[in-house]
Amino acid sequence: MQLIRKILPVLKIGLVCVLLASNFLSVTQQIPQVRQLVDTDGPFFIRWEAAFEPVKANLPFTRGVIGYAADWDIPGVDYDPANSEAEHILSQFTLAPIIVARDTSREWILVNMDPKQFEQWFALQDGEFTVQKFKMNLYLLHRIK
């Protein structure tokens, strides 16, 4: 018991130091981790925004709702849902304040598919459209009838 009483003050001081050191190390270890992060921003967003500039320019309004079609609208096609959703999210982020609804019944529809898939999808559509093609497999459809 006497030994514990002797050791306890030293143990307390030691533990305060250990707690400080442990959290200090925890933070210092984060520095190399954050340096290893992949640069997903900057040029990526700039490229994406640039690709959508002509789409914006060809829409007759700057606010409102347009439809959006992607791989998921083609029956029986295998696609990566995460990738397709990411592209929809980026399209919405870029085109804001225009709402990019996952709905193909709108007057204006943005289609994000490769040319082969687009042909496949377009063949299934009712009505008449004007079609404009842009970079990055983007199509802007305007429903005439």
Place this chain on the structure above:
Amino acid sequence: MTIRSLFILLPAVISGGILVHLIWPDKGFKSILFKIFLGIGIGLGLNSLLYFIYLLVSYRQVGFIVFQILGLIILISILLYRGKTYRVSLRGLNLPGRMQIFTLLVTGIMVVLASIIYATVSVREPQGAWDSWMIYNRAARFIHRGGNQWTDAFSPDLYWYFHADYPPMLALNIASGWDTLGQETVRVPMVVGGAFLFGSAGLMFAGMNAYKTTGQASLAMIVLFGISAYIEQGSKQVADIPLSFFILATGILIFLYAIRSQRELLILAGLSAGLAAWTKNEGIVFMLASLVALGAAYWNKLKQVFPWYLLGLAIPLSILIYFKVVLAPPGDLFTDVASQVAQISDSNRHRELLNQMGIDLMSLLNWKLLLVYALVLGVEKPGKTFPAYLAILIAILLQLAGYYSIFIISPHVLAWHISALYRLLLQIGPLIVFFYFCVVQPPETAFQLE
């Protein structure tokens, strides 16, 4: 641009600090320090509420800065008028001892390290985390670019994963910054994120310093920075860190009320809980949890506690109700209630969630070390702070129960929720740290300097 982005936040932050001081005119040095940090969150929270009202009334994005500055001038005038009778006191300001100087030094180094991480992440990911730009910066773009159709930010035509139903505290602060600058710059959300990250750390330090000792305050702040990924997530502009600020602030104010019995502290606690609800849907869970927790802890003093807490809650809650009822689309969590409730009997879902919750809770902090530390340094008898201990403990447990319940009945696959669980735990992490350091003896006792 970073300096300008920082500069445009100042009217809101200074107004917040002055307003807090006017509500709770305690003149002690430790209280003033606490109010400076509390003012950051309260100021930005109220700024978003005012901007929301301004947009609803005027439907124009320009000119808000005039109201911000006018508000600041009015608050400064009231402060100066009151200053004739209230002078700042240096009560509570003692020269630190050697041990305290050492812990303060480590705290300073930690702030520098945290700043390096914040700067590195901000430079590499200026748009922030996926959720940050998809939900909050996206909504800010709608508000800033939307003209008189700014409420399209909350349109039901937006697909569910944009979470247009989320409260817009962050989006409104970002948009108001862009509107004032006349430019959409990533520096504004970066600076807002940084304000809440470092504001939370300062709040932890100042709150613990007001309640306990400088050594304990330093340790609490160091352990807060030591929470895995807290700095990184704060740098990535996620809303969980601002929410953690308001949850922590509410907890500290309830503790201070338990010690000082000043009802103004309850008004501020209610305001902070209301702003938590205005920040994120999980904040609504916290607001409800705090009401239950306060009710349970002060069941014999409800008439003394609740009116003041509800008074603070009233403004943010009224605006939140308006937002949820009039503007926000239905959320994605309650689509088919009958089949969702049936998921309660799915034992696999419970097992998987409990398992992940255990893993994430364990990785939040170095629990083993904290346990040994508490056992060796000892714990304090709660005394008159017992109701505050109880209230905070109940609030933390109810918040955890809230996450658990939502995940169990959610229509989404559990794996998707589980991937975000750790980030949600960061919301209550700082309050857990504060609670822990309230309970354990301060380091001064180890150095016999108490």
